[in-house]
Amino acid sequence: MPAAIGRRCGCERRKRPCAARDNAAPSCLGPVKTKRNYLPNIDERLEPILSEVLSRNAGEPEFHQAVREVFESIGRVVAKHPAYADDALIERICEPERQIIFRVPWVDDSGKTRVNRGFRVQYNSALGPYKGGIRFHPSVNLSIIKFLGFEQIFKNALTGLPIGGGKGGADFDPRGRSDGEIMRFCQSFMTELYCHIGDKTDVPAGDIGVGGREIGYMFGQYKRLANRFEAGVLTGKGMLYGGSRARTEATGYGNTYFVQSMLGTKGESFDGKKVVVSGSGNVAIYTMEKILSFGGRIMACSDSGGYIVDEQGIDLDLVKEIKLLRRGRISEYARLKGTGAHYIEGSGIWDVPCDVAMPSATQNELTGRDALALVKNGVIAVGEGANMPSTPEAVRVFQEAGVLFAPGKAANAGGVATSALEMQQNASRDSWTFERTEERLAEIMRNIHDTCAATADEYGAPGDYVLGANIAGFVRVAEAMKAQGVI
Template sequence: MNEYVQRVIHNTSEKHKDQPEFLQSVTEVLKTIEPVVKAHPEYEKAALLERLVEPERQILFRVVWNDDKGEVHVNTGYRIQFNGVLGPYKGGLRFHPSVNLSVLKFLGFEQTFKNSLTTLAIGGGKGGSDFDPHGKSDAEIMRFCQAFMTELYRHIGPNTDVPAGDIGVGGREIGYLFGQYRRIRDSFDNGVLTGKGLTFGGSLIRPEATGFGVLYYIQRVFEHEGLVLKGKTIAVSGYGNVAWGVCKKATELGAKVVTISGHNGYVYDPEGIDTKEKINFLLEMRASQNANVKMYADKFGCAFMEGKKPWEVKVDICIPCATQNEVDLSVAEIMVQNGTQYYFEGANMPATNEAIAYLQGNGVLVGPAKAANAGGVAVSALEMSQNSERLSWSCEEVDQKLREIMYNIVDVSYQASERYGLKRDLVSGANIAGFEKVAEAMMAQGLI
C-alpha cells in the first residue's frame, strides 16, 4: 500500500478509535483511491487526504421537547458539514436511536463522493438525531421537529447547507421542519430543504428516487456486461421508501422482487411484489403506528420467516435497502453459496469491508452504495434546481434526468476502473471517479 495512504489510515484510526462506522468507510475509500494518490505526489504535500477525512464542521446540540403527557425529553442533534468544495453541503437528516457521531461522519464522508458522482454542484453533509419517531404521535413528532429546527436553522441555507430526509425523516417531518424554519426566518426559502411536499416546492418522484436510481444503475451495468434485466429475481431488505421504489421500478423493467424485511424477520413472496395493490400496501404498512413486515405476509398469504434475513433465498440479484452493516461475512458466504451473481447497495454502507471483499473475490459483481443509491440525492439536487428557477418539472422530465445521471455514474465508474487497470471493479471505480473531482476542487481552492 502507498505509504502516504497507509499513514493517513493509521492516524485516522488512532484519532477516532471510538468511531467504527467512520473508520470502516475511510479505510475502504482510501485503499481504493491509492492508484490516484500514487499518481499525484502533490496531494501529500498539500495534506489533501488529512483534510479529506476531517469534516469541515461538526455541529452538536441538545433538542428539548415535550411529549403528549407534558413530560420533558432531551435528545442530541447533529449536523456534519463534511466537504463543501463542490457546492452547498447536501445530505439527509436521520431520526433513529442508532444515530451517533460515528454513523453521521461515515454518512457525510460517503455523501461527499456520492454527490460528486452525480456531477451536480453539491457538497457532502449529513445530520439527524437519536430521537425515535416510531410510536410517537403526530403532535410529538411536530414538537420535536420544531425544537430540532430551532437550533439547526442557524447553520443551513439554500447556498450553505440543504438537508433532506433519511431514515425516520419523510415528507411529514420535512414539512414540520420547513414550517419552523419559515417561521423563524420569516422568509419562504423553499430551497433550504428537499423532500418537501408538492404544494410548497417539492419534486415529483422524490420518495421513489433512490429505489428508481438503483434499478437504472443495474440496468446500465447489465448493458455494459451484455446482460438483460428482464426476468431476473431480486431479494430486497427493508420496506421503506428505497425498497418501495425498487419494487416499483423493477416491476416496470420486467424484474421481480420476492422479499422484503423488517427488524423481526422477512417475507418471501415467490409470485413477486409486482402488483399495484402489493406495492401500495408497503406505504400503508409503513404508515401504521404498529408497522410490521408480517402485515404483508398476513394480507397476501406469504411466508413470514421470523428472526431471519432474506439473503437465504436464492435469487439473481441482492439489494440491501435497510441500514448499515446488515451484510457481514457470514451473509456474504450465504449469498455466494446460493449462486448470487449481482449485489447492489440501496442502503448506505450495508456491508462490511470483509463482506465486500469476499463477494468480489468470488466473482460477484458489486455496485457500491455511493454509486447505486445516488438517485435520492440526485433528485434532491434537481428539486433545488426547480426551486431556484421557480419551475415544476413533470414526472417524465425528472425520471429522464435521473436515468441520465445514474447511467453516467455507471459509465464513469467503468472508465475509472479501466483507467487504473481495475477492470470490472465498480467499487474502486466509483471511489476513484468521485475522489478525482473532489481532489481537483480542493487543490484549486487552496488550504481551506
C-alpha cells in the same frame, strides 16, 4: 486483525468484546505506533495518514470503515499523481469543515419533557453547499453521522452536480410517536439547526425516519424562525410548497437504473430475474417498483422485525398499503396475502435464493456469511440501495466470486441527485413533470455508472465499481480543493 501491532487492545486485556477491534480499527486506543503493512490493501504512503485519522477519531468504527474503504482505492491515484499527497489534501478531506452537536428538548403527549441529541456534520463544500439527509433513529451517534457525511462527499461528486457533502440527524425514535410528538420534536430540532443552514450554505433532506411529514414540520419551523420563504433550504418537500416530482422514488429508481446498466455490461438485465430487496421503506419500495417495471420478480423483502418470502412474487401494492398507509409491520403481509407467502422473524433474508440482491435497509446489514450464502445460491449482481449496507468481508466475498457489485456511494446517488434537481427547480421558481425529472435521473445514473466503469479501467481494475466510484469521486473533490487553496 488486532487493533494495532505491538500493543494489546485495552478491551482485550479486560476480556470483553471490542467493537473497534472487530472492525479492525483502533477505536479504543489513543495514538499508537504501527508497523509496516499492518493495514492490508493500503498503499504505504497512505498508512501514516490513515493511522492518524483513525487515532484522531477514536471510538467511531462506522467512520473508520468508510475511510478505510476509500483509502484502499486511492493509493493508485497517489501513485499516479503524487501531488495529491501534498498540502495535507487527503487529511483535509477526512476532517469535517464543521461538526455541530446540540440538545433537542421536547414534550411528549403525557406532558413529560424528553431530551435527545442532534447532529449536523458539514463535511466538505469544495463543490457546492453541503448536501445530505437527516436521520432520526436511536442508533444515531457521531460516528454514524460522520461515516454518512464522508460517503456523501464522494456520492455527491459522482452526480456531477454542484453540491458538497454533509449529514445530520438525532437519536430520536419516531416509531410509535403521535403526529403531535413528531411535530414538537422537529420544531425543537430545527430551532437549533436553522442558523446553520440555507440554500447557499447547507441543504438538508430526509433519510431513515425522516420523510415528507418530518420535512414539512422542519420547513415550517425554519420559515417561522427565518421570517422568509426560502424553498431551497430543504429538499424532499411536499409538492404544494416547492417539492420535486420523483424525489420519493429517486433513490430506489436510481439504484435500479445503475444495476440495470451494470447487468448490461454482461449482456444481462432484470428481465426474468429473481430479486431479494431488504427493507420496506421508500428506498426498498421504489426499488421494487422499478425492478418490476424491468420484468424482474421480487422474492422477499423485510423490516426490522423479520422478512417475508412470496414464491409467487411480492405483491407490491399490498406492501405499500401496509407500510405507507397503515405504517404497519411487514409480518402483516403473510396474513393478508395468504397462499404462498411466509413470514420469518429475525434476520436471514439473504438465505433466500436470488439472481440479484438489493440491500436497501441500513449499514452493515449484509455480512460475510450472508454474502457466502448469496454466492452459493447463484447471485450475479448486488446493488446497494442503503449506505454501506455490506460489510468489508461481504464486499470481498462478492468481488472474489466475480459478482457484479454496485457500491452505495454510486448506486444510491439517485436520491441526492434528484434533491439537487429540486434545488434547481426552486431557484428558477419552476416545477418539472415526473417524466422530465425521471428522464434526467436516469441520465445521471447512467453517467455515474459509465464514469465508475471508465475510471476502474483507467486505473487497472476493470469491473471494480468500488474502486471506480472512490477514485472518480475523490479526484473531483481533490481538484476543486487544490484550486481553492489551503482552506
